[in-house]
Amino acid sequence: MQPTRIHLSKEEPVTPQFLKKIIRAIGVKVTDQRMTILQEILNGAEHVTAQSVFENVKHKTPDIGFATVYRFLRTLTDHNVLSEIRVQGLPARYEWANKKHHDHISCTSCGKISEFENDEIEKLQIQIARNLNYKLTNHIMELYGLCSDCQRKQNILPN
């Protein structure tokens, strides 16, 4: 299954037609389950887990199995509709892929994720690659730290 690059804007209204367009674009069959899952992702929270998608979707479609959710999230990831964020041992989280490029910093204690973008780093990366005779195509940059809340907790309860 080759990763197809798809350019879809999240700004378009979430109509059934729009959902079908996405599903067809990645070359798979349109099913009720996939429609529901996509809708949930488009309407729901920012960084969803397979579990949270599953639970929310289950209200509308109680017969759905979580293997279906996992599978479709993977498919969407393979086709760059979603991107997958994996932090520590926590379950994978997903976000809409083609928003402006950004990276993540996440808290190693509570798992909170914040986003940022930094053009200067992007430029340096390209430069580094060029110096080593690589043509840069992609990168992963994940920062880890303690968020303000967890820094505070650590001071209050030293144990």
Next chain:
Amino acid sequence: MQPTRIHLSKEEPVTPQFLKKIIRAIGVKVTDQRMTILQEILNGAEHVTAQSVFENVKHKTPDIGFATVYRFLRTLTDHNVLSEIRVQGLPARYEWANKKHHDHISCTSCGKISEFENDEIEKLQIQIARNLNYKLTNHIMELYGLCSDCQRKQNILPN
């Protein structure tokens, strides 16, 4: 178990005394197993997994259980002797914590890996973290691209 910050240089000779110093510094009892595990990490490869440490250590100490290895790696991580790197769904990898940081760029075609370090990016990362109220503890930065050889091949054999 409070994270104790320990400053130990890997440059010191790996004597039994040195190993004991580390183990005592984190406030746990000195056991043969812990000595052997630490020695393995100090002498062994760069980015080890719990599994690889376990297997190597088992040659010298066949009676060791892998729970012991996991536990001790976690303890060392909690006390910042090691740092833990978790990428994708892969098993956690450990590296000596207070050495100079470096990153990797790898070729998506042939798998070649080159290392680099860049102070400017490191500084920017710390700055970014600070702006978002995180205390940066670690990061992963992996660049992906085509190495010079594979760029050339791609031109010769387009596909």
Next chain:
DNA sequence: TTGAAAATGATAATTATTATCAACAAACCC
């Protein structure tokens, strides 16, 4: 040396994810 506290190792439990497969459903053709 000895006894309390901690560590070990075997194994079970847990967690996230992927694989399997029979029943079912979508899409293409006529």
Next chain:
DNA sequence: GGGTTTGTTGATAATAATTATCATTTTCAA
């Protein structure tokens, strides 16, 4: 539309990494 092919579903098992449990053993300070 009806039939057929092929893809999808959902229940469940399998896998993989990690953590918990607990009886036994070991460390180490008094």
